[in-house]
Amino acid sequence: MSAGTVRIALVGNPNCGKTALFNQLTGGRQKVANYAGVTVERKEGRFTAPSGRVLQILDLPGTYSFDATSPDEQITRDVLEGNYPGEAAPDLIVCVADATNLRLHLRFVLEVKRLGRPVVLALNMMDAARRRGVVIDVPELSRRLGMPVVETVAVKRDGVKALIARVDGEIPDAAPARPDDAASRADLHAQVRELLAATVTMPRATAELDDALDHWALHPVFGLAILSVVMFLVFQAVYAAGKPMTDLIGDGFGWLGEHATAWMPAGPLQSLIVDGVFGGLGTVIGFLPEILVLFFFILVLEESGYLPRAAFLLDRMMVSVGLTGRSFIPLLSSFACAIPGIMGTRSITDPRDRLATILVAPLMTCSARLPVYALLIGAFIPTRKVLGIFNMQGLVLFALYAAGIVGAMVVAWVMKKLRRDRSEHALLMELPSYRLPKPRDVAIGLWERGMIFLKRLTGIILGLTILMWFLSSFPAPPAGATGPAIDYSAAGYIGRGLQVIFAPLGFNWQISVSLIPAFAARETAVAALATVYAVGGEGAGLQQALAANFSLASALSLLVWFAFAPQCMSTLAVIRRETNSWRNVGISFGYMFVVAYVASFLTYQITSLLT
Numbered sequence: 001m002s003a004g005t006v007r008i009a010l011v012g013n014p015n016c017g018k019t020a021l022f023n024q025l026t027g028g029r030q031k032v033a034n035y036a037g038v039t040v041e042r043k044e045g046r047f048t049a050p051s052g053r054v055l056q057i058l059d060l061p062g063t064y065s066f067d068a069t070s071p072d073e074q075i076t077r078d079v080l081e082g083n084y085p086g087e088a089a090p091d092l093i094v095c096v097a098d099a100t101n102l103r104l105h106l107r108f109v110l111e112v113k114r115l116g117r118p119v120v121l122a123l124n125m126m127d128a129a130r131r132r133g134v135v136i137d138v139p140e141l142s143r144r145l146g147m148p149v150v151e152t153v154a155v156k157r158d159g160v161k162a163l164i165a166r167v168d169g170e171i172p173d174a175a176p177a178r179p180d181d182a183a184s185r186a187d188l189h190a191q192v193r194e195l196l197a198a199t200v201t202m203p204r205a206t207a208e209l210d211d212a213l214d215h216w217a218l219h220p221v222f223g224l225a226i227l228s229v230v231m232f233l234v235f236q237a238v239y240a241a242g243k244p245m246t247d248l249i250g251d252g253f254g255w256l257g258e259h260a261t262a263w264m265p266a267g268p269l270q271s272l273i274v275d276g277v278f279g280g281l282g283t284v285i286g287f288l289p290e291i292l293v294l295f296f297f298i299l300v301l302e303e304s305g306y307l308p309r310a311a312f313l314l315d316r317m318m319v320s321v322g323l324t325g326r327s328f329i330p331l332l333s334s335f336a337c338a339i340p341g342i343m344g345t346r347s348i349t350d351p352r353d354r355l356a357t358i359l360v361a362p363l364m365t366c367s368a369r370l371p372v373y374a375l376l377i378g379a380f381i382p383t384r385k386v387l388g389i390f391n392m393q394g395l396v397l398f399a400l401y402a403a404g405i406v407g408a409m410v411v412a413w414v415m416k417k418l419r420r421d422r423s424e425h426a427l428l429m430e431l432p433s434y435r436l437p438k439p440r441d442v443a444i445g446l447w448e449r450g451m452i453f454l455k456r457l458t459g460i461i462l463g464l465t466i467l468m469w470f471l472s473s474f475p476a477p478p479a480g481a482t483g484p485a486i487d488y489s490a491a492g493y494i495g496r497g498l499q500v501i502f503a504p505l506g507f508n509w510q511i512s513v514s515l516i517p518a519f520a521a522r523e524t525a526v527a528a529l530a531t532v533y534a535v536g537g538e539g540a541g542l543q544q545a546l547a548a549n550f551s552l553a554s555a556l557s558l559l560v561w562f563a564f565a566p567q568c569m570s571t572l573a574v575i576r577r578e579t580n581s582w583r584n585v586g587i588s589f590g591y592m593f594v595v596a597y598v599a600s601f602l603t604y605q606i607t608s609l610l611t
């Protein structure tokens, strides 16, 4: 075999560990999680094998079979058959199978073999298989399949040695291509049974612990109770663990700001550094702990195998409002950010269910909203204990998340009523084994999330904050002006102009103007408010400034606005890309604006009457 790049594609059923293998081979950091349908795009990476050859590895979405029906499965099929635009078929296919579940996975191996291309079979999750007492006669399996078979453990550092050695060697001969028709497909079942009988010894009782856990987790009553308790505790924890660290970071930046004031000559540069960068960015960065605590729980849940169970529990309810159990995981990902959530809908087969999920995904509370919520809650909601144990601020936060979820259900239900075809499909979804998350993986996941947040902060949010500072500082007031300088600035003018629209919701001009940068990145609302109040001479801590200038009614109204408002720009762009339609962007923006406006209006007016 001559030196040069060898192109290798990783394929297999969903959740068998393809991405874990890909990361192990290439040193990549693609998302791995314990449910089907994590990877929805074709991802590429490369590494240099011991022989010096460059191996180019393709990670593909999981596929149950080649009668591909969902958009992500279609990608896999196109790549393997060489029909993917601009890409020749791979030189070698590495077919990955979950060794604990060969009954299911071997079927796809046989389908891949029929393509008539060189294939290596990787029996992954061998650690779990051994633990369960599954014994596989590898040489015999290899002989019967007519392809090399290697054992792998994708989550161990040296668990892929055998695979590297194999793909670095001669490319194996391909089996002859076979037609893919109904008769031969029925034949596959018989072949799988035969292979299993000849090569695999299963323990008599499998996965007793899983069954015992499922007895409770999937119980129609206890299951839902467990789910609610889990969700509720997550939000209490976000508050209890995040808040003290946030305060500490806030104090740190306050201290830095004071020192900068002392060292730098007064003037625009000092104001930019103190009010814009330390005041604005410092306030946003303070919310990193809350975000990390939230992600800690999301990562643990994703790796535990619990999420598809929750999807099952909620399927009935979701179907009744016009979604499906399949919408659950994309909607849950939207708590991080609507963008991966919307992309995750690619694993939803039915286009109508998919669109409904895409349109409601932005109502889930993304992590960019967390700083805004935390800031306003900190300023306006007392730190009382409710019923002795629950933290009042945590309860309000939970209520805001719940508002997003309930809002999404209502919107989906209305969409269901508006369409003619109301047929429903049963949910077919694989339940993965329960798995204890590895601290190292969770740590890497948190690190990645933290970096995403910091990159946003030093990129788009920094840019917008400087812009806000500029708008708040210039033009300078005319000679002899009496009011605060900021009233004469561009921000003052724009804010007062916008206030015409937002006054009925109880927003003052400072808030109105902060809504503009928030449209690009929501956290910027916090930085923008910090900058506007600091430049306006009220820099004694943003929370005090808010409490002094703002009524409870306005604060609640603003919280509700952020729960429902159409934001951000990138989300709208992804809706455009994923649905290929400007009309859906219009619908999404339009309905969210109306819902947010009406809900905030009612919140403000009713709270004003009551307080």
Ligand SMILES: Nc1nc2c(ncn2[C@@H]2O[C@H](COP(=O)(O)OP(=O)(O)OP(=O)(O)O)[C@@H](O)[C@H]2O)c(=O)[nH]1
Pocket: 012, 013, 014, 015, 016, 017, 018, 019, 020, 021, 031, 032, 033, 034, 035, 036, 037, 038, 039, 040, 060, 061, 062, 063, 124, 125, 126, 127, 128, 152, 153, 154, 155, 156, 303, 435
């Ligand atoms: N114990 C064990 N767990 C593994 C192994 N390989 C992967 N996993 C776990 O299996 C789950 C699925 O891994 P992924 O790499 O996301 O699977 P995938 O095949 O890429 O899944 P899709 O992208 O949904 O098709 C994760 O929870 C991994 O941590 C292994 O060899 N042993």
Ligand SMILES: [Mg+2]
Pocket: 018, 019, 020, 031, 038, 039, 060, 061, 062
């Ligand atoms: Mg994957």
